[in-house]
Amino acid sequence: MKLSGIGTYSGKGVLKHGCMPAEHAIVYLSGTDPASCYLPGEYGSGMTKMPIEIVPVDSSITLRRESRVRFGKTYPIEMNVKVKDIGRVEASQLGRLLRYWESEEGLFHVDSENFADEPRHGVLESKSTPDPDSDGEDVVLLKMDARYDLSADHMHSRLAGNLSSEYQVIQNPRGFFKKGIVFMVPWPEPGGDYVKDRVGPPVVVKIRRFVVIRPKNTFCLCLPIQTYGGQATTKPGVVPQDHAAIVAENDEVRYLPNEVELTKMPLQIRVENASTGPIDPASRINFAKVYTVEYNVKVWKVGRIIADSVWRLEQYFTECSKIGTS
CATH class of the missing domain: 2.30.30.110 (SH3 type barrels.)
Structure with a gap:
């Protein structure tokens, strides 16, 4: 399973030195005005991708306004690790999410099998069972x-x-x-x-x-x-x-x-x-x-x-x- 990371870049958003704004989009929780998530000077920095809405699993979930998803870099995650489910991308924005992934890397071949489960955003905790690929x-x-x-x-x-x-x-x-x-x-x-x-x-x-x-x-x-x-x-x-x-x-x-x-x-x-x-x-x-x-x-x-x-x-x-x- 391949994932894109969500981070705040130490609270600086895409204004952090070395960040590539064009690879990123704002992520925000339902009920938040995405326009309020832009930092001063960030709107004109080249971050042209539309914000992505996350529907939280419950009211205890919070997400900092500086949170950005990077489509230009993906990470492989094993299916046998413990995660914390914090929500899912709002259904009407799934197409946008996939287009952004494909435009940056061409990483995702979309078919009915891959599309069955909506992309989720979670927090990695630790490995629960041995990884068959782990042989370092x-x-x-x-x-x-x-x-x-x-x-x-x-x-x-x-x-x-x-x-x-x-x-x-x-x-x-x-x-x-x-x-x-x-x-x-x-x-x-x-x-x-x-x-x-x-x-x-x-x-x-x-x-x-x-x-x-x-x-x-x-x-x-x-x-x-x-x-x-x-x-x-x-x-x-x-x-x-x-x-x-x-x-x-x-x-x-x-x-x-x-x-x-x-x-x-x-x-x-x-x-x-x-x-x-x-x-x-x-x-x-x-x-x-x-x-x-x-x-x-x-x-x-x-x-x-x-x-x-x-x-x-x-x-x-x-x-x-x-x-x-x-």
Whole structure:
């Protein structure tokens, strides 16, 4: 499930530095005058999308006047997390909501099945059951200079240490985050027992692998590369037709016992940083799940999808996710 976030940008609305007004719209609760939600100077800033009304579930729900929904960025949310339902988009505005999503990213293919439940706005709390896609390495940040690789032997291992110095914030993100680049990044997930956020539930920090599919101005859309705990696509809940094998350049695919040969051709990675470790034979790329990675996080480059595989990367992504090339 893909969602767009609602935020106030520290009470500044779209006037906050770095915000792109054209990607946003006001969100307001029924009974509120949307005109009263514009901040001084915000109306002429380029936020041209019409406000979106939310019908609250009850009278206890409040929403700050600076609340804005961003259509230019989406987040994947698992169906097995706890949420708090605070309302739904007013029925007459659903078409507007979907048009705004499609105009920014082309992310949503609307049919009767997808349209059956009206979009809801909720608050994420914590994970209630294991995520079949969760196979990064758990990391406890206690000791200096821990290093991580792509070997299945390290999956789910509890590693003590700060991130290796190889993880860096990229100073020229537009030059680095190009289609086909493969990198590693620390990825916090709710519901763990290892890292406690001061203002939220415990989280577990895992090392995730991604390949860039859509570079943007301040972030990129990426596809995950996972082993599913060394089970590849044999893991329950994993959809084989959404995946392709990932192998090092000039290597052959090694399917697991009982793993059905995937219909999508394998993609090859040119490993440019041997210190990240070998490519695990169980590595699979999921074309149906899109993640947002900000440019201000620390990453560790692995390499890139070779030129002969980039067109397949694009083709499979388009087939699975219905996302256009813009």
